[in-house]
Amino acid sequence: MRTRIPPPRPPVFRGRLHDARTATAVGRWLGAAFAVCFVTGLISHYLQHPPHWLADTLPARPVWGYRLTQGLHVATGLAAIVLLLVKLWTVYPRLFVWPPARSVRHALERLSVAVLVAAAVFEVFTGLINNVQWYPWPFGFIQAHFAVAWIAFGSVLLHVAVKAPEIRAHWSRRSAGTVALPARDAVDRRSLLLATGGAVGVVTLTTVGQSFTPLGATDLLAPRSPDHGPQGLPVNRSAAAAGITARSVAGWRLEVEGPRPYTLTLDELRALARTSARLPIACVEGWSMDARWEGVRVRDLVERAGGHPGRAAARVVSLEAHGNYRVMHMGAEYLADPLTLLALTLNGEPLSLDHGYPARIIAPNRPGVLQTKWVHRLEVL
The missing domain is CATH 1.20.950 (Fumarate Reductase Cytochrome B subunit)
Known part of the structure; x- marks a missing residue:
């Protein structure tokens, strides 16, 4: 059965x-x-x-x-x-x-x-x-x-x-x-x-x-401590990871393209009128930190090249050879804002290589990945 x-x-x-x-x-x-x-x-x-x-x-x-x-x-x-x-x-x-x-x-x-x-x-x-x-x-x-x-x-x-x-x-x-x-x-x-x-x-x-x-x-379980890093500020992408070395920035020039294109050495850029601002850098991974930045207003660089802040946009290009954000578009509102800087110092000291030496973008209300480091060209659109 x-x-x-x-x-x-x-x-x-x-x-x-x-x-x-x-x-x-x-x-x-x-x-x-x-x-x-x-x-x-x-x-x-x-x-x-x-x-x-x-x-x-x-x-x-x-x-x-x-x-x-x-x-x-x-x-x-x-x-x-x-x-x-x-x-x-x-x-x-x-x-x-x-x-x-x-x-x-x-x-x-x-x-x-x-x-x-x-x-x-x-x-x-x-x-x-x-x-x-x-x-x-x-x-x-x-x-x-x-x-x-x-x-x-x-x-x-x-x-x-x-x-x-x-x-x-x-x-x-x-x-x-x-x-x-x-x-x-x-x-x-x-x-x-x-x-x-x-x-x-x-x-x-x-x-x-x-x-x-x-x-x-x-802050025990978060992947970042906002006050830990070079110059007291974290970095997500170091100079080594980006392929940037002291040799890469030797003889650096800032190229500004527009109706009246020009080039500046680092000493010439430092000699321009500078603005200081306390702005946060905020990363898409969630960490953020206030810092004191000093540099040249981007709108001043654009005006010198023949652009009109409030109407002009810009393309910012990094020395970094590869990476999703090595070329960044900056809209007219950011470009015209007096707190949008091509920063040269961080918390009173020259930028470290990891933080974008010799010059980087810092702008208000902007993701950290768009605060382009190692800037070498600014194209006025």
């Missing part, structure tokens, strides 16, 4: 914390974190890669604008890792719902959730790895992170639309769909939410000091 093997049965989950109320409570926080990440990510992307119609109108003020938005972007992105893991834990039993698709609508709903989860995991973990400048993948981080952000955003909107009745029913303890829990389960839920909030607080406290310098003493 042949023994009949019963068909496999999906696991049964009885934990009350894997319920809609807990998922909704965590989802509120996660949704807020994703919203901040999405908006600040768009700001960062379009500051770095503006479309032609936007390039000349990007604002140069407030001077701390990019420092704030990118600091928020990275801080909320790190917090979202904790929230996403907890959210997935609360809903993972639904992965084992049987049958997997009860109808076409149900199949499409589950497919949309799969896309949402995949996009969210991709965004938070590639963002985390980017913070430490490690790129173990063959695709370009910037393009992929930006494209998947739109997929994640659209998936969140679709998910909220589909789940709106359930979310509304479990939004608060007084909501109509919320079932009263036994005292023990209610305590467990509060404990879970408190632990989640505490974990988010710890992650934030130990990383946000890289951009919010008053908390620099607690």
